[in-house]
Amino acid sequence: MHVIRTAAMPLILCAALVGVTGCAPTAPSGPSSAPTASPRHPAAADPVAEWVDQRMSQLSIEQKAASLLMLHAPGTDPAPLRALVDAGVSGLILMGDNMPATPPELSALTEAVQADAEAPVLVGIDEEGGEVQRLPWDDSAGAEQLRAAPPPVAQEAFGSRAAALSAVGVDVNFGIVADVTADPASFIAGRVLGGDPHAAADRVAAAVAGERGAVLSTLKHFPGHGAAPGDSHASVPTAPLTIDEWRAGPAIPFAAGIDAGAELVMTGHLAYPAVDAAPASLSPEWHRILREELGFDGVVVTDDMLMLQHNGLPEYADAGENAVRAVEAGSDLLLYVLPADPSEFGISVEGLVGSLVAAVGSGRVSAQRLDDAVERVLTLRRGLVSPSDVGSGE
Template identity: 35%
Template sequence: MKKLILVVIIISLLSACQSVSETNLEVLEFEEDTTKHTDSEVSEFEWDETEISGEVEETDEKVFSKEELLKLEVEELINGMSLEEKVGQMFMLAFRQDQLGQPLTLITEEVLHTVLNYYIGGVILFSENIHTPEQTKELIDDLQVTSKLPLFIAVDEEGGQVSRIGNNPAMQVPRLLNSGLIGRLGDPQKAFETGSILGAYLSELGFNLDFAPVADVNTNPNNPVIGERAFGTDPLLVGTMVAEEVKGMQEQGILATLKHFPGHGDTNSDSHMDQVEVDHDLDRLEKVEWLPFEVGIKAGVHMIMVGHIKTPNATKDNLPASLSPTMVTEHLRGNLGFDQVVITDALEMGAISNYYSSSEAAILAVEAGVDILLMPLDFPEAYNGVIEAVKNGRITEERIDESLMRILSLKYSEGIINEQNELN
């Protein structure tokens, strides 16, 4: 007979994350015997499981979700930014002409100065900026290389009559139908295909944001600005088409934007020229004008453009929607549940610039809950006005940080910002 050491390690009834303490291991020593043992004899070698049951090791290490990690990363970036850098991210500008009044097709010293010194968050290109595919790509690449943080590069490309790229034969992209005709066809797949085609050629050129689709319901045949840009007069149809175009576009890596909340479809005038309003009460807005926006939000749209539209029977602040806390924060964010990026329509438009200074319009828009201020008439005045409003306590820096969280989270989640191009 010889002696053997049998080390019995039983790890049972424990999950994969549990471990057995070495002090709880039972070492048994017995003599090997060639004779058979009865069950009662074998029982002498049984052990008490309670003596070897391992204890679960507790750990303070937290497992973060993807969303939590994104939030932490964005918070870290925001904490490293100056107030000036934060406010700059809230502006999107256009550079339509150079200092000689010629169409701007390449980056100039003036553009370079503005991008570098004001830390702007985005640029929108117009027909003046878009001549050929090669030139457009180069302009966008130069803008991105110049900026300390990657920019939103946007365009108004709806298909049909509003097509800065599609209506330029030199760009050699498919010509798309007006939304009104797509709506009359009644086939949601056509809307999806339109979004997909738009997204594909915009992505190829270097854009990352499109101010489309139009979510307005064209209920006023005398409307001078919407018309065939809308999918139709039935809010359910419009909502269906809007949702499909959003999906098609965003599958191609282009951020879609619903416009023009709270609905420009029943106005009698053009907010580019002067003040506009719709007389509907809140109940009517919810049932008709807002339905396509709700459907688009559920479809996953990342941005909504708020128009300069007064709603005297639905709000009591006598402000255009783009400057109204009631419309932006209470209704769009609260009632419709939209928690992503809100952008104004162009602040240089007559509905705003005829009645407000650039500084006051920008401040009011921020107070309303807007995240991105599009094309103020006097950008330096608007930019400095917001900074001064923070310094004198009218706007808190926490309020600025709220918008930065939404803006930068979107840039991160869509791959516009990555670890290689964060702000130094």
Template identity: 35%
Template sequence: MPDHLSTLVNSCLLPAYGGATPADWLKREIDDGLAGIVLYGANLGLLDGRLRELVTGPLRAHRSDLVIALDEEGGDITRAEYHRGSNYPGALALGVVDDVELTGRVGAAVAADLIEAGISVNLAPCLEICPGTDLPVFGTRSFGADPARVAAHARAFVEGVQRHGVAATAKHFPGLGSTRVDSHFELPVVPTPEDRFRARDLVPFAAAVAAGVQAVMTGHVAVPAIDEAPATFSRRFVTDILRGELAFDGVVISDSLDMRSARGTLGFGGAAVRAWAAGVDLMIIGPQDGEQICAEIRESARRAVADGVLSLARLEEAADRVARLRELTGSPVPPDDDLAEVGLTAARRALAVRGAAPRPGERFVVELRPEPGISCGTVPWGLVDALERLGAPAGSVLVEPGTAAGSLAVPDGVPLAVVARTEYADPWQEAVVAALLADRPDAVLVDMGYRDLPVPAGTTVLKTYGAGLVNAVAAAELLLGRRWAGAPRDLPGLA
């Protein structure tokens, strides 16, 4: 039989499930107070866009005020449009345009899509400051390098999302932009002095809190100048700085506890207990099926309370904050404005042409296909599909990692477009691009990544600042000399 402690713990958990549709165990845990779920690419890739029909509709029929959360950053990171690519540019493209009113409209359009899909909490935006291209962990997910600019766009995006009853989440507090390590695999350490860190990395979070952001996600990152403990487990960061100095009174959400930088030797239960004790309210477990993990966490919490390591009052405080979040997001109101084309408008404005403007017309496309990052997943991306839907390319070849440039069959006499996407120095892509441009100096490089690929002087480069569907459509329009009327998701062949 469920008891008070079990229900309290459940009310502070956001597990995932395996497969396309929610498992039966989830409904049992929801009946015992489970806060809700997080949806991942592993679920959404199986749904072919039928998210409300197969997942959120049935879950809300069971319990209407559930937290149903996912990452909808736009650009490279999309979950609601995992089956086709994002209809909105990501943070870096918005920062390049630097129009906060436009960023707010993109946030409102994202909220409209999430309301339609039955999502109540958006695990976005990223508020990382990325000081340079030698720090590629967040890349196109960051609004940029300037704290004031990142803060302004963070505020605009948060206000745009939350104006319509969807909660935004400022992440990953206190900021991982100055790291070279992905926290999925090991603990990043930021060696910045405290005064510099406060003047740079904390500025966007202060702006988001001032804008009324309803959730803040902790990052698994250590800043030794402030605390040796990772932020998710740091009372100094969560309670003293975020709650005390920044006066945040919403829900503090952990980044996924399945990451090596969090779970480590503690296990899920130990990590959750340590995070609750630091002041975190709501635990994201990770993309694994969570039935056994939830049971492990409940048992660890029971032992911690019995041993005096974790107080019942701390869990009750966390549960109260989560309950308030559920109430605040229980009655979303879609925007009245027609925002269908705002994403494409933003992507067009972000698109940069370096060198001579390309002459419009069909092109043979050589598209390099590096392995996707763990955060992006297997979202469709690239130029070929967008060109095909706007007017077929003259042919294409998709190039897998490790392929030698000399082995590519590229026809003569046909204009050439080369597509690449790098977040960090990638010798393979650099070598292939260099060889292709040496052989075909008239080629256009469509650079969809964060880091600029080195090219010879005079090369025409289209820089999209992201690899979302909308970024590809903006580049395809310029190459073909024709515009699509409507939203990218309405292109022929896109469900």
């Protein structure tokens, strides 16, 4: 596991990470440690990157903006979900109301929503096990059992769960809770994988290893719900920690999961005022920390953006403004658990796309920021295609 990178990393972080990685001394410099010259070979072309570049060159700004959306439509009829895909979104999130009675029925639903063989739509789900799960037939161990068991048990449980998801056409699991708390009264207490940072980190890394090769792994809720009392579904919980206290505690499970290879990190609607007054999902500083200090280069997905409107605070009442702030801050994929009538919350695909396009047109969101997000999401989608098909340039 890598150590969190920062120009002035406090000794407390080094000490905190010893249990996970150790803090190795810097290698000596001098002639004896000089690298040995090796023959130069031209770098092999990356077929995924080439495909992404080609696809992006064909997209309008409206199509790019739509590709940053991952939405939900209720029910087991695939038609409303397929309509979202046809509108250009990159992902769908399935909730309990999308669950049919049997795995074959769910397989039929996920197959029916696919429209682009070259870049399958991302089909995501919250399948943590235990308190939060959508598949009625998922009997793998949840957090309560895994906290009391050694890490290999977590790897086995998440491996079994991932196989069940993959078998029914789900390819993204929003299932690995990297939050940590020892407070039984915490909103998130029943869902954490460890009561202290190192115990949680070991099981988070094991969960990522278990899901590898079956589904794309997501760590949530960055930068950590355990330190922020309250329920982010109805408020913006606030954590009292300084940045150094965060690095020595809540950061550790996220760093472990990133180092283990998690492809996505979900930002929470959580505020750490000592770092930034804005919730992390809308905070440029927390996105910088995630990229530069934790070294994450995958897709940053928000928690359900409707949660910001549900909290009733006037500064989050405008759905379009929330979307612009999230992308401006560094989010790549915006998640919306929509009801049957999204206009109830002033939301439509066209409206969200219009807000993002206007923000790019005004210069508020740079064209490069938009392209960076689109590139990451398309790369993730293209990665779902089998290597043989990628290589053949299907």
